[in-house]
Amino acid sequence: MKRMKIEFLYFGDCPNYLLALDILDEVLSDEGLDWPVEMILVTSQEIAESQKFLGSPSIRIDGEDLEYSSSEKKEYGLKCRVYQANGKTQGFPTEQLIRSAIQKAKNKNP
Numbered sequence: 001m002k003r004m005k006i007e008f009l010y011f012g013d014c015p016n017y018l019l020a021l022d023i024l025d026e027v028l029s030d031e032g033l034d035w036p037v038e039m040i041l042v043t044s045q046e047i048a049e050s051q052k053f054l055g056s057p058s059i060r061i062d063g064e065d066l067e068y069s070s071s072e073k074k075e076y077g078l079k080c081r082v083y084q085a086n087g088k089t090q091g092f093p094t095e096q097l098i099r100s101a102i103q104k105a106k107n108k109n110p
Helices: 017-031 045-050 068-072 095-108
Strands: 006-010 037-041 058-061 083-085 088-090
Touching: 006 017, 017 037, 017 095, 058 095
Parallel strands: 006 037
Antiparallel strands: 006 058, 083 088
């Protein structure tokens, strides 16, 4: 199986990025994957726009955001990101969202 590139985008004042990183690491470990995680610290509006940064934390697998509907979003900037989980909003992606994105990437590139 091809090793996929994972980009983890965040800004330093985000209260949720470490939790999201822990969840990502746990899922990768559970799946037995050693895919590299590139940490991308976003420090300015210019970087946010050039990286198409939808908020912190954001995770892309092989260039694709965890939330596939996010490709329609264009509000880039230094802000916290919210995710939907069981009808509620929270500041980090769920384990299931990360796991689903990894499975999709694995199926796309066996």
